Amino acid sequence: MxxxxxxxxxxxxxxxxxxxxxxxxxxxxxxxxxxxxxxxxxxxxxxxxxxxxxxxxxxxxxxxxxxxxxxxxxxxxxxxxxxxxxxxxxxxxxxxxxxxxxxxxxxxxxxxxxxxxxxNHPWHNRAAEYKPAQLASAQRLGFTLPDTLITNDPAEARAFAAQHTGGVVYKPLWNTSYTVNGTPRTVWVREVEPREITDAVAVCPHLFQATVVKAFDARVTAVGDRLFGLRIASPDLDWRRRQNLMSCTPVTVPPPVARSIAGYLADFRLVYGAFDFAVTPDGSWQFLECNPNGQWAWQPEQVTDAIAQAIANQLEKGPNP
CATH class of the missing domain: 3.40.50 (Rossmann fold)
Known part of the structure; x- marks a missing residue:
C-alpha cells in the first residue's frame, strides 16, 4: 500500500x-x-x-x-x-x-x-507530566486544591505534617520503576505521620498533601471539548491499588470544574487529559492531578465506548482548517 x-x-x-x-x-x-x-x-x-x-x-x-x-x-x-x-x-x-x-x-x-x-503532541505530554506544573496551572485556573508541599527539607515536611491535624499523604512525583528483592513494587499514595518523616527526605523532593475527607473519587476524561465524568467508590485511599473492589457510575461534571478543565487543556495545549479529583461531602471537587496520557478503557463499557468514539472523531477530523 x-x-x-x-x-x-x-x-x-x-x-x-x-x-x-x-x-x-x-x-x-x-x-x-x-x-x-x-x-x-x-x-x-x-x-x-x-x-x-x-x-x-x-x-x-x-x-x-x-x-x-x-x-x-x-x-x-x-x-x-x-x-x-x-x-x-x-x-x-x-x-x-x-x-x-x-x-x-x-x-x-x-x-x-x-x-x-x-x-497529544509528545512534547506537550511531557511538559504536562510534571506535577508542580500541574498544580501551578490548576491553581491559576481556579481549581480547588488540597494544601500541598513539595520539598527535600525534612524540617519543612515535618512542620507541614504537624500543621495538618486531619492527616497528610505522600505521593511520588513520578511513577519510577522500583523492585524489592527482584520483585516489582508500586509506590501507592499513603498516609504518613510526622514521626515517619526522617532526614532521608533530603535525598530528593517529596510531595506531601493534606488528606481530603472524601465522599467519593472522580475521574474526568477529557477529549477535546467532550467530558466523561465517573464517580468512583473505593475502600482504599488510592483507588488504583485494588480496582477489583471499586465501583463506578457516570457523574455530571460541575460547570465551574468543566470551565477549569477547558482552560487547563488550553494551557498545556492538550487534546486529551485524564483528571482525578477527590469530592468532599459538601460537593467540593478537589483537583489531584491530570495524566495527559492516562488509561481509560477500564471504565464501564458505555463510558469506554463513548471515549473511544470521541478519540476516533479527533483522529478522523485531523487538524483544524
Missing part, C-alpha cells in the same frame, strides 16, 4: 490493547491507519526518512506492509510507544548511542509532521 494520503499514524507498543478499541472504530469508518512502535520497529524492519531543503521537505515511513508519505499524515495518536532503548544486539555505549540517536532523530521527525493533528 503506497502513499496513504490523509492517514492516521498511531504510535504505540504491540501489547497496547486499548488502542485496538479505537482502531476498530476507524476501520469501520474506512479511515486509513498506520501503526508504529518507533522504539522497536525501526530496528526490526521499518525505516524512517526525512529530507529538508529551502522551500520544501519530504518524509517517508516504510514498514513491512506500508509506505507512508509523512507530509500527508492527517493525525498522530501518541499512545504508549516503547522507550528508545536501541537494538538488543548492541551493548553498552553502542546501544546507548543508538538509543539516544533514535530518540532525538526519529522522535524529532515524528513530533514535527507538517500540519498533523496530535493527540
Amino acid at each position: 503506497t502513499h496513504q494520503r490523509g492517514s492516521v499514524l498511531v504510535l504505540t507498543n504491540p501489547h497496547d490493547v486499548t488502542t485496538d478499541v479505537v482502531l476498530r472504530i476507524l476501520a469501520q469508518r474506512r479511515v486509513r491507519v498506520v501503526r508504529l512502535d518507533p522504539g522497536t520497529d525501526l530496528h526490526t524492519g521499518a525505516s524512517l526518512t526525512a529530507a529538508y531543503r529551502t522551500g520544501g521537505r519530504r518524509g517517508t515511513l516504510r514498514t513491512p506492509s506500508r509506505e507512508l508519505d509523512l507530509t500527508h499524515v492527517r493525525s498522530v495518536w501518541v499512545r504508549r510507544p516503547s522507550p528508545y532503548e536501541g537494538p538488543p544486539e548492541l551493548h553498552g555505549q553502542d546501544r546507548r548511542f543508538a538509543a539516544t540517536q533514535s530518540l532525538w532523530g526519529a522522535g524529532g521527525i515524528l513530533a514535527s509532521l507538517p500540519g498533523a493533528h496530535y493527540v
